[in-house]
Amino acid sequence: MQKGLRGLIQLVEVWKAYPNEVIALREINLKIDRGDFVFVVGPSGAGKSTLIRLLYREDVATRGQVLVHGKNVARLRHSSIPLLRRTIGVIFQDFKLLPDRSAHDNVAFALEVTEAPRREIKRRVPAVLELVGLKDRARAFPHELSGGEQQRVAIARAIVNGPSILVADEPTGNLDPDTSWGIMNLLQTLNRNGATIIMATHAKTIVNAMKKRVVAMDHGRIIRDQAQGVYAHEVN
Ligand SMILES: Nc1ncnc2c1ncn2[C@@H]1O[C@H](COP(=O)(O)OP(=O)(O)O)[C@@H](O)[C@H]1O
Numbered sequence: 001m002q003k004g005l006r007g008l009i010q011l012v013e014v015w016k017a018y019p020n021e022v023i024a025l026r027e028i029n030l031k032i033d034r035g036d037f038v039f040v041v042g043p044s045g046a047g048k049s050t051l052i053r054l055l056y057r058e059d060v061a062t063r064g065q066v067l068v069h070g071k072n073v074a075r076l077r078h079s080s081i082p083l084l085r086r087t088i089g090v091i092f093q094d095f096k097l098l099p100d101r102s103a104h105d106n107v108a109f110a111l112e113v114t115e116a117p118r119r120e121i122k123r124r125v126p127a128v129l130e131l132v133g134l135k136d137r138a139r140a141f142p143h144e145l146s147g148g149e150q151q152r153v154a155i156a157r158a159i160v161n162g163p164s165i166l167v168a169d170e171p172t173g174n175l176d177p178d179t180s181w182g183i184m185n186l187l188q189t190l191n192r193n194g195a196t197i198i199m200a201t202h203a204k205t206i207v208n209a210m211k212k213r214v215v216a217m218d219h220g221r222i223i224r225d226q227a228q229g230v231y232a233h234e235v236n
């Protein structure tokens with residue numbers, strides 16, 4: 001198969017069963033191209049987080065293939081997993097910042113683990129903090145930042161290695177509506193600058209307003225995949 005034909009991300013007949021015999025994903029076929037912005041929606045327990053965790057190989061499929069950049073991530077050697085993770089930035093609902101490090105140092109940490117040279121760290125950390133609108137908060141610790149600011153730090157950390165893919169699992173789940181829009185505008189900007197974005201969310205208003213591709217899940221299946229979609233056809 002030619003490289004371009006595969007898409008940036010492709011799931012082929014993917015199933016995921018957990019050891020407790022819960023089947024979290026059933027027969028998932030999904031292709032995501034470079035530059036896409038995809039919302040993954042569906043009720044709690046639908047399988048959204050499981051799907052996202054397979055992409056950055058936090059977990060592996062029970063059956064089927066998960067291809068990222070044309071590579072089956074389940075077949076990666078352990079030594080190659082850090083390389084995959086550098087091409088995928090991950091953003092969580094609860095930010096997952098290190099509480100004893102400043103905003104600057106939280107972002108720097110993502111570069112330190114890749115053994116980036118000090119001079120690169122000095123250059124890139126302030127640049128991404130500026131990009132997310134936190135230039136003046138670099139020295140603040142997470143507990144001194146609002147939820148929206150903490151999420152911006154987390155986004156800075158996710159993008160500092162220059163990933164081509166950003167996955168976000170309910171990134172606005174802990175934020176009020178105004179703050180959520182600030183985060184969505186930032187994600188939109190990153191998408192316009194070339195990042196492919198996959199975001200699991202319950203934020204109906206945001207999904208309906210942004211008119212991006214919507215992949216709707218229920219009981220582990222994709223029940224709808226719609227360009228310029230809306231949050232729900234299935235309910236209401
Ligand atoms: N680590 C796990 N071990 C066992 N079952 C899990 C685990 N994670 C999720 N599940 C189950 O898998 C199903 C899908 O969960 P999840 O992917 O978290 O859905 P969503 O993010 O859409 O709420 C649920 O039934 C959930 O209870």
Ligand SMILES: [Mg+2]
Nearest residue numbers: 048049050169
């Ligand atoms: Mg979830």
